[in-house]
Amino acid sequence: MKKLLNDPRSVVQEAVAGFGAAHPGVVTVSQDPLFITRAEPPRTGKVALVSGGGSGHEPLHGGFVGYGMLDAAVPGPVFTSPTPDPIAAATQAVDQGAGVLHIVKNYTGDVLNFETAADLADAEGIAVRSVLVSDDVAVRDSLYTAGRRGVAGTVFVEKIAGAAAERGDDLDGVAAIATRVAERTRSMGVALRPCIVPHSGEPSFELDDDEVEIGIGIHGEPGRERIGIEPADRIIDRLLGPILDDLPFESGDRVVALVNGMGGTPSMELYIAYRRVADVLAGRGIEVARTLVGDYVTSLEMQGLSLSLLQLDDELLELWDAPVQTVALRWGR
């Protein structure tokens, strides 16, 4: 393993400290318990948004703390949900009296720890609602499984729910918008090279030199199937097909399209992928109203990408376009 770090056990603490030092105008870091809040507190009475989860997915979630998006992010150890204490502490720190929405990616660990944190916050008299993000179509959904994973589509939920909160919606309203976004988002990913978790020093799975892993998660979990490498356009089609069929997305739909790098993918490859996405969607009569291409929800230095589509309506588009000022997403301010 070759990584730029000092001590594998303190990577998260050091990185979060560096993040706080680098962006003092946008975020403030609490070291113990570890969470990230906005440097400028929002207007009082705003519903607060808290998200979090295992680290290693940066800029998610800390990079989305700021005006128009999250109020706090709680980074856990690498690929491991944070414990309830810092989640509860962050929840308490950002509550403005209007309640707090927890945005939780659907993993057993995240769900359980956020549940306990919500109970703790509730005991302090804070109203908490939760929304689960489970956009990964690579995982077959079923009542009898842990359900789908939450992956890059989380960005859509955080951005749009953040705008709704900024607009002045109440807790139920913000939760309803967040749920609507989560319900209309679908994602799927591919890996060309696994990542290496600092504390283990081992690749999260093995891939031969001519193999790719289709349906990859964001924690170095193996994916749905392993196939021989193919031209980019073919691989994109393999991701886009299940996404489009699932909701389904149909002719006349307007979408936000996200081509998300997994951390180690050259920008060039993301744009080669987007070129295909744009072609296929145009061919299906689906209008791409807005596009993001870049590293938004990563898996350390994994090489690969995920595609996410959000089916828009007028209100969601308006909220998408609303100003946002975070480290990783910024427009209109």
Next chain:
Amino acid sequence: MKKLLNDPRSVVQEAVAGFGAAHPGVVTVSQDPLFITRAEPPRTGKVALVSGGGSGHEPLHGGFVGYGMLDAAVPGPVFTSPTPDPIAAATQAVDQGAGVLHIVKNYTGDVLNFETAADLADAEGIAVRSVLVSDDVAVRDSLYTAGRRGVAGTVFVEKIAGAAAERGDDLDGVAAIATRVAERTRSMGVALRPCIVPHSGEPSFELDDDEVEIGIGIHGEPGRERIGIEPADRIIDRLLGPILDDLPFESGDRVVALVNGMGGTPSMELYIAYRRVADVLAGRGIEVARTLVGDYVTSLEMQGLSLSLLQLDDELLELWDAPVQTVALRWGR
């Protein structure tokens, strides 16, 4: 080699096409000759800024086309300077009658091709000035060598010269500001893993599992020396030392600090690095006025980073803070 691409010979064309399709509100792509311009033309009479160079360094330069920064970017083949024709065509396309500044990274190929392009533009009656960026302290400067390489500090030059042009400075004025920024910028990089150029499929150099390459360039050129891996803080000190000593940067200086990912580096490692940079600079009495941490000038999927410092004065800070609206850098608008 495992890459997400269709044909190694068309990666640049496809990626630039995807880039144009993804960001129609910011950039417009000319496919033949290949260059990128702003979607919204600037006000007439503004000095135009053109940069370019080999591809594989994205978001440089196309990601910096837009309000407050470049007027055009000319992408060459991967790691190879573009030829004079598209540079001249881009120069002609964006000239507003006030002349054009070429921002050229100091490589023999870039210098020669931009020279010829300037001659061609001159023949069309366009006033062209050039500024060379040569910020890489890893390369010993001398009258008897090709001189220092231009690396990540190019972002400082493009941002600040862009703001000066937007402010209304004339060609000589913009060139003078650009030169001032270039003269006050120093950079140095390290690689943990080389990149693989699509057409060759070979790693650009070989590194053992416990080695890092200090003083790396952005084209997969080998660096100044190869050493065994060390803790991040030690490696950062090895980069920061030569940077600080060279200008030199001194107590009381204010700087912009850039921790630049080479393409395949997890965000976490960049922030661990920044934490050290902040500590060392604080210890030396140098104030970090502004910070960028992320992938700005990459080398495909190379793993590693570079540090760049710009010594500020009041005017340069004001120009740094001026609004910018490009794909990769955006604030104030």
Next chain:
Amino acid sequence: MSGVVLDAAWVREWIRRSAEVIASNRAQLSTLDRAVGDGDHGENMDRGFTAVLAKVEDAPLDATPADLLKLVATTLISTVGGASGPLFGTAYLKASGAVAGAVELDGDAVLAMLSAARDGIVLRGKADAGDKTMVDAWTPAVDAAAALPSGRDPIAVLRAAADAAEAGARATEPLVARKGRASYLGERAVGHRDPGASSSALLLRAAVDAAETG
């Protein structure tokens, strides 16, 4: 009728041995988790039990078994994270509740403790037997312990539980997972042992060893 009982010293020894066995199996547990999950189970458990050990060493000398088990629970909840943190945390919390006030634990008390722990895991995680989770170690463990005649020796109870948990962990290998990260893999999880069931078996074996030497 056996007169053997287990006390707070046993709980302390159990915890020490748990921390030891988790530390020495850290890499192996993470390797299991790499095959079907995200490769951190050993790391998570080790972080948790290292913290538990420190806490328990500082615990008051008169702490009851229930006090100690509760300390384990809250420490795991606040240090492990992931799926296993809340699940094991709840297990120890419920175990603590089952022996509240007791100073000496006979066989029935130990059975009640194990049974409460299992129920806690099922309550939080909603996994059924056969879902390829830690429940597949705990449920056979509790069943085997309960199958012993009443008035049984607590060490025998622990031994039956540990044996069954080990068999249960092995028996997760051919299963398709229906809970946890392994459920994302469908058929590809077949052939791999569940990490949480494996660590559960290690913890129960540590309980036996602690009782035998204690």
Next chain:
Amino acid sequence: MSGVVLDAAWVREWIRRSAEVIASNRAQLSTLDRAVGDGDHGENMDRGFTAVLAKVEDAPLDATPADLLKLVATTLISTVGGASGPLFGTAYLKASGAVAGAVELDGDAVLAMLSAARDGIVLRGKADAGDKTMVDAWTPAVDAAAALPSGRDPIAVLRAAADAAEAGARATEPLVARKGRASYLGERAVGHRDPGASSSALLLRAAVDAAETG
């Protein structure tokens, strides 16, 4: 006194053979460039000469040597990029100028052509002999050709040049570079042959081969 002269057909054949030899040495030239530069020299030259070949095939039948050489120059300039594009482009441009108007080239004309090419490279790149660049192939080539007695056979001129260029390219190995990307490496460039000098030698050898069979 020799009556042998070279004409436009020779230039065409030279170009064909150049494209061929560059294509078949593409990987090797890039490997050389990977050691001291950025690993693209073979790719750059191949892109250029593939384009040159297409252009020359479409060139008018009555094109003079100078016309053809100019076509090579402009095509290289507009397709190669990098350092080698403008340098070789200028070389062929100056070579073209040196034989302007001529239909048949005798030994002196060929020498003038080579000499002008070399001067063009030095003019643009400002490298001295010994800087570990293509100049270290071209300068010995021109010197060797010039050392032949006057009135010399053009094939002998080319052969002397190609032999010297090959020796010159080999002689770049022990050098520290003072121009081009290899100059970034300092002492680490020692032991590696300069890619541009190597491709220059290949081009001159192609000129000999074209003349001998033409």
